[in-house]
Amino acid sequence: MKKLIFSFCAIGMLAFISCQQKDQWIDLFNGENLDGWEIKGAEESNFFVEDGILVAETKIGLPNTFLATKKHYSDFELEAEFKVNEGMNTGIQYRSAQWDKDTTTSYLNGSLEEGMRDWEAGKVHGYQYEIDPSERAWTGGFYEEGNRGWLVPLTDNEAARSAYKPEDWNHLRILVDGNHFQTWINGVQAVDIHDDNASTGFIALQLHGINREEQVGLRTLWRSVRIKEL
Template sequence: MKSVTFKCFTLLFSVLLFLNCAEQTKNDIPWLVLFDGKTLNGWTQIGGEALYEVKEGAIVGRTVHDTPNSFLTSNAKYSDFILELDYKVDPSMNSGIQIRSNSFPHYRDGRVHGYQVEIDPSDRAWSGGIYDESRRGWLNPMTENKEAQKAFKQNEWNHYRIEAIGDTLKTWINGVPASFLIDEKTSSGFIALQVHSIKPEQQEGTEIRWKNIKIITDSVAKYATKSPIKPIITKNQLTIDERKNGWKLLWDGHSTNGWRGARLDDFPNKGWEISNGELTVLSSGGEESSAGGDIVTKDVYGDFELKVDFKLTEGANSGIKYYVDTDLNKGPGSSIGLEYQILDDKRHPDAKKGNHKGSRTVASLYDLIQADTTKYMNPIGVWNSAHIISKDNHVEHWLNGMKVLEYTRKSEAYRKLVSESKYVDWPNFGELDEGHILLQDHGDHVSFKNIKIKPINSK
């Protein structure tokens, strides 16, 4: 009898010890509380004028008419983290949780942009998907994830787990894996609670509530969760919205398909390197085209939009040319075109040169028009985004989401600029109806990726 009693006691003790250890392990997770349940301390509203208040231990956001999207943003910025929270949303609303998001004066006058974990109570049921607010649109929709679509609970509290570690973003809705995205666009930013703008016919004052907002920022990888979902990778790929809007990849991220040397039938056999999804012109001591030479698209383009991510090394010089003519039989116009300058303005002497002041600085129309001096350039070694729009001879240069110059090809003002530049000896410079896109080998180490074009008129 004593033996049985002892065994029972031992078993009970073991169970209690296990439960205690499990609870202790759970409590050892370094959660930080982002909302104290009583005040909005640590949060700031930007964007629109929706109403935010604390009620019954939750943050309550209410819609108002005639205002853009509103965001209650964390005062702190976060890079790698695990975030958990609960939310309850009116069935007629659309909302989201911004992560790694930012608001900069140079980007659309301070507009909030960045990753958004969707809150979608509509029949589409994309809650837990990842949207790129005010930038690229949908990155990881819920089209193929029926289990996650069914996990959302209408008119009830729902739970999100969001993991952002390095270039990997993962989400869960009520414990069900939702999104798995690998994207390199943004590594740090604030967290924000969105109240979406509403149409005039929609009810004002509809609510969304958030509570139990907590985050892990210490030893994040230790607490990461595996996801069974196949990841969506955006590097050198078209997003769902880009495909819908007619964009095409100009470079596939791993081959030389679609490109050749500017003065060659094939791609150069030296001077360029393809590695880790990056197309890099190698350094040859700063001597222009002394190694592999410039490369061009095999196709030519008329009206277009072009997007290219580029990364500089110290003192580097390169460029993106458009409306390029590579016909060697046409004399001085060969391999010449309008150039979006790529340059380390602080260290390269070209920044102080040019027939027009400042016209050889980064994002300028090389030797013709200086880019806006309030432009924002990421530090050396960090990726920057170039965007060129050319339609009906009206051309715009954009850098990191900011329009930095515009001009009209073939206009009197444009021709006057050319007559005062190094291009004066090239007849009809920059006035081709269509031409190649060119990446310049200026002898410096410069990398490119995510090269995409939306042709309006091409062959």
């Protein structure tokens, strides 16, 4: 009987600890190194830590690559601060994966033109919080990388389009609960949508490939990247 009571107590304690962990903020970036992360999309990329900041810097010869969490996440709240150079397009992936074979999907591009796209095996795909410092200003928009493309462009959300601060630190928030997705940029809601295409996956920071010398050395800076599982 004592062993049985002990077993029930142990199970209860583990459940309590698990609930506590799910209700706590966890730093995804420790400010010192890239422990807990791995490169996706190529064998190498150009992510590094400088003065406590996670840096993604463009470099000729690199394809579109991602720094991904080794752990997969389903339902969560995520916050981060970022600063991006003008001319740099990037984003943060979530519930993401890699195609296990060559795949063709329907696709809505940045001009909101529909078509079909081919994706090679190994290509990263999944939901993306768009970071767009161009005049279009769709930062916070809902994009599906390596798959359907634009799901919620910010064409009709002037408040969110105006919330982004060029060449300055910005705060993003992502809330994912089941098939309900919400995003914010500097406290202004950008997206509130339901979608059922993916239920879990890694989180990843994007570094776009470049093909022009004037694009070399463009940076995205990240800090205070943290997550709370729901």
